[in-house]
Amino acid sequence: MAKRDDLGLREALSDRLLPMLVAAMSFLAALGLAGTLASASLARAWQNEASATLTIQVPQPNDPDATGKVMRLAAVQAALAQMPGVENPQLMSQADENKLLTPWLGGNATELGLDLPSVISARWAGASSPDALGESLDKIAPGTLVDAGAIWAARVAALTGSLQDCAAVVLLIVAAVAAAVVAVAARAGLAQRRDTITIVHGLGALDGDIAARFSSRATVLVAAGAVGGTIAALPVLAWLAWLAAPFAGTGIDAGGGALFNLPLPLLATLPILPLAAAGIGWVTSQITVRRWLRGLP
Amino acid sequence: MVRFEDVWLKYRTRPGTPGHDVLRGISFEIPDGGFRWLTGPSGAGKTSLLKLIYLAEHPARGFIEILGTRAAHISRREAALLRRRIGVVYQDFRLLPQLSAYDNVALPMRLAHRGETQINADVTEILRWVGLEDRLNARPDELSGGAQQRIAIARAVVARPKLLVADEPTGNLDDEQAQRLMLLITALNRLGTTVIIATHNMALVERYPAPRLRIEAGRMVQNG
Numbered sequence A: 001m002a003k004r005d006d007l008g009l010r011e012a013l014s015d016r017l018l019p020m021l022v023a024a025m026s027f028l029a030a031l032g033l034a035g036t037l038a039s040a041s042l043a044r045a046w047q048n049e050a051s052a053t054l055t056i057q058v059p060q061p062n063d064p065d066a067t068g069k070v071m072r073l074a075a076v077q078a079a080l081a082q083m084p085g086v087e088n089p090q091l092m093s094q095a096d097e098n099k100l101l102t103p104w105l106g107g108n109a110t111e112l113g114l115d116l117p118s119v120i121s122a123r124w125a126g127a128s129s130p131d132a133l134g135e136s137l138d139k140i141a142p143g144t145l146v147d148a149g150a151i152w153a154a155r156v157a158a159l160t161g162s163l164q165d166c167a168a169v170v171l172l173i174v175a176a177v178a179a180a181v182v183a184v185a186a187r188a189g190l191a192q193r194r195d196t197i198t199i200v201h202g203l204g205a206l207d208g209d210i211a212a213r214f215s216s217r218a219t220v221l222v223a224a225g226a227v228g229g230t231i232a233a234l235p236v237l238a239w240l241a242w243l244a245a246p247f248a249g250t251g252i253d254a255g256g257g258a259l260f261n262l263p264l265p266l267l268a269t270l271p272i273l274p275l276a277a278a279g280i281g282w283v284t285s286q287i288t289v290r291r292w293l294r295g296l297p
Numbered sequence B: 001m002v003r004f005e006d007v008w009l010k011y012r013t014r015p016g017t018p019g020h021d022v023l024r025g026i027s028f029e030i031p032d033g034g035f036r037w038l039t040g041p042s043g044a045g046k047t048s049l050l051k052l053i054y055l056a057e058h059p060a061r062g063f064i065e066i067l068g069t070r071a072a073h074i075s076r077r078e079a080a081l082l083r084r085r086i087g088v089v090y091q092d093f094r095l096l097p098q099l100s101a102y103d104n105v106a107l108p109m110r111l112a113h114r115g116e117t118q119i120n121a122d123v124t125e126i127l128r129w130v131g132l133e134d135r136l137n138a139r140p141d142e143l144s145g146g147a148q149q150r151i152a153i154a155r156a157v158v159a160r161p162k163l164l165v166a167d168e169p170t171g172n173l174d175d176e177q178a179q180r181l182m183l184l185i186t187a188l189n190r191l192g193t194t195v196i197i198a199t200h201n202m203a204l205v206e207r208y209p210a211p212r213l214r215i216e217a218g219r220m221v222q223n224g
Ligand SMILES: Nc1ncnc2c1ncn2[C@@H]1O[C@H](COP(=O)(O)OP(=O)(O)OP(=O)(O)O)[C@@H](O)[C@H]1O
Pocket: B011, B012, B013, B022, B040, B041, B042, B043, B044, B045, B046, B047, B048, B049, B091
């Protein structure tokens, strides 16, 4: 019973509901997949950004430094200018410092007569961690603190990590629901063709042959639905990629062509969706049909 | 060879309910190439006995051997391959409603992966034998009861089975058609096919004398 439809499966496993449901599922899976990949790449971009930021606090900036010749602030600034890996050190203006302290000390912190540290911001371009920097600055001006944005980076990592976990859970749930949909469709097809299958079984059809008929039909329908759903997700993904571009540090491509702006890893992974869906369709229908056939003598 | 030794059959209508014995201690033997009539009143258990032969039921106890194979403890695959060597004419025909007469008859050969050329030759020939060569493309529901029965007979014999099991095969046939069918079956039998036919048609039984298995209320009351 090669390619002919002896079991009448074209009707029993209809080309309407199953592909539609699988298409919806694949659409969600495409979004979930994009979420996984996007949070991974955002995590990378943000972590680089955060860990590249140096904040150097110099307490008692106007006291003499360790040598006693210059003020601490000037000495630290001179040292920073010499250090490899430190780029663009900038003394924070009083206005900026005020802004930073407003939540704690009110709008005019610098006028309260407090002995506030001076704050220098810079970018860290060194290969290793900037810990050694803190030690050497501490020798020049005791109490100098170097904050490498590591805490911020760790928080970003935690956030994007859990976003990735969520996206992975979404993918798993979508896969499970897809399997359930295929099982239900296969059971409905079996119920509708119960007499036919019983007769063919009585004529000596192997369980494997009957299951193969169902599976090939189900796999084709599922694959078609998954291709449709994935393609339907492309414009949405392109739009999301466009929205996310500034955060990922890739910049917005001014010249349209949004579809081709999708990140390469995503474009490379999307074709896996229909393949995975087809796999789910085949395995689920095989298990469902073979289990059902065990009820026949 | 077909051999039954003290075979009992119970239908369990609902799980948990005891079910009653439909066949009680049936024993008989049909040698290879043998011919048997199976008779008995309605409800005696003829169809039930045939179901055991074509592996559609399992006995509650007893020993069954079909075509040299012990029916108990064979794998599902072995059972399927054994079924392919048994031609069955069901009392209720069991044609596939969505297939044409031709495709219904071709089904056993397709299951056995025969080539379409051979299928075409054999199916056309057998449909000519049963007088339906002009109804190849008709669906079962477009055919009379007698024509459906002849399709069912054609399907049972087309793959030249080693064993032919027919349950009331002449129930819907007129006398002439029944004669023609018996010609076909006796020809097959002469070529070596073992045959067992359940029937109420005593005139037919008289006309084609052969050993009889008679059952009443699930018990064998005549063997030979
Ligand atoms: N699937 C079943 N479940 C429960 N009881 C059954 C089942 N099939 C048959 N029976 C019962 O088994 C008994 C024998 O039935 P069977 O069909 O074998 O009789 P039969 O000799 O073929 O009768 P007929 O000549 O009318 O075809 C009957 O009492 C019937 O009601």
